[in-house]
Amino acid sequence: MSHSHDASVAADSPVHVRIGVANLTRQAMMGVDITGIANGLIEEATRNPDNAGALMDLAIVAQLGGNQEAGLKIQNDALEIGRLFRIPSQVASPRLRVLAIAAASDIGGNTPIDFLLHGSDIELYMLYVVPGLPLPQPIPPHDVAVVVASPDKATAALEEIERMVQQWPCKVLNPPQNIARQDRDRLFHVLQGIDGLRIPSTARVTRQQLIDFAATGANLGALLPDGAFPLIVRPTESHAGRGLHKLDQPSDLVAYLEGRDEQHFFLSSYLHYASADGMFRKYRIVLIDGRPFACHMAISDQWKIWYLNAEMAESADKRAEEAVWMDSFDDGFAKRHEHALAQLASKLGLEYVAIDCAELPDGRLLVFETDNCSIVHDMDSPEIFPYKVPAMRKLFDAFVAMIGTYSARVATRAA
Known part of the structure; x- marks a missing residue:
């Protein structure tokens, strides 16, 4: 070696x-x-x-x-x-x-x-x-x-x-070098312009920049090109909604910063993604060698949603909808966004990556973040979530098959 x-x-x-x-x-x-x-x-x-x-x-x-x-x-x-x-x-x-x-x-x-x-x-x-x-x-x-x-x-x-x-x-x-492209502010530049896909404009800002902006309320464009209220702010190392907050006006920043001591934040535009029934639906999918697989779907009446706060285990109706989404994924969601996902996979250049996303009312794919480290597991109760067992098995089998494919390619090349 x-x-x-x-x-x-x-x-x-x-x-x-x-x-x-x-x-x-x-x-x-x-x-x-x-x-x-x-x-x-x-x-x-x-x-x-x-x-x-x-x-x-x-x-x-x-x-x-x-x-x-x-x-x-x-x-x-x-x-x-x-x-x-x-x-x-x-x-x-x-x-x-x-x-x-x-x-x-x-x-x-x-x-x-x-x-x-x-x-x-x-x-x-x-x-x-x-x-x-x-x-x-x-x-x-x-x-x-x-x-x-x-x-x-x-x-x-x-x-x-x-x-x-x-x-x-x-x-x-x-x-x-491709993993590093996933930082929220870099990802915006990597993915913007893909037909059928929206990603909120995002910038990395310092605490002092936010304080100055809150004091004057002037020139948002200098902080966030193409930015407009409402805005989303979060600490740069935040995950699972920690420190995530929606700002409707510059003065909201003052109260937000009083409650936090971090020095670096991501600022991004808020894009309203509620469905026609007023509920928010957030999806986690995984791309394995460019092919999309369903991981989970979270449904909530709140925009700030991730799987654990969507109370999917408590709602048979939500689970029924998630089951339909997962069962019909290849011919439904994946087909609708086939072009956008193919372009995203090409631009990211990662053989394995998870995507947290939603669908905008106009039908476009809204990408919140991509992450090669998102938790993907099969530990949900098979009694409560029976439809997840085959979906996760399919995903794991695809990952194992990809390992085998690349191994075979290396062996062939070496020979």
Whole structure:
């Protein structure tokens, strides 16, 4: 295994075995006593202080229990010991080996690839690239590599990965320079102008710029070209609606900033996307090698919507509508937006990416964000959401098939 840059290399670095995010999250969702798992991991880490795998799993358990700060500290300790991990396949003789190239981040900061590979005959290795720490050596042979780091939490790591993979010996999916295009302000420039697609004008602004604008109310165009009230503001590292707020006039900014201490924000135009019945519908779809797959649909009477606050489990009517949307996805939603999605896939240049979107009253696809790290899983109750089981199986099978396709292409080229 050769590398394209002269980063220091840790000789004979062992591969640490870990349970992994998907397996631990599944157990937590099934009601398994996480405390018992944590105690076992603590015992193992105490008995064998060099077991970075036990520490990485302990870091996940801490975050699942709501203690993100402790989890990240344990993860940092683990990565000081080792940066190469194996999550064993569920079959005795795996058909393929995938190397996920990750960054040190919280539980949602890397592509949830072990969810996507769950139940497959593929073995997963994870290499964490930490700026300033050496690369482990040797890196195990693998058929395909996938960059799984996040665009908004791992800038330095992505830059390091970009240098590293320029001469990688196998196919590298989700190139780091393309992952970086997904920052909200960059994504607007990448996707605007696609026929049949709208993306709100978006700019990155400082706290001081917002304070100055709130004081004068003048020249919104200097902050946000093509911007108009109402506006949406959020901290730059916000997810799942944290700190997300709609502003109807400049003075609304004053109250908003009084309640927050962040220094950097995204400002974007608000596009009203309610359907004719007054309800808002937000979709998560996944593109796998350019092909769209249904992930979920959230329905709410509020514009600020994501799946967890839409109370889908409490409403049989909402679930019935989601089921129809998922069952008819290929001939319905995907067909309606075929051109826009194809253009989006081409411009993003990512083999795997999730899209949060809606449909505007005029029929155009409204794109809120794209993210290679959005959680995609099959943990919803099959009793409450029976229609999701085949939909998620189809998505996972497509991901596994894509890995096989690129592996075969590499083998053919090598031959």
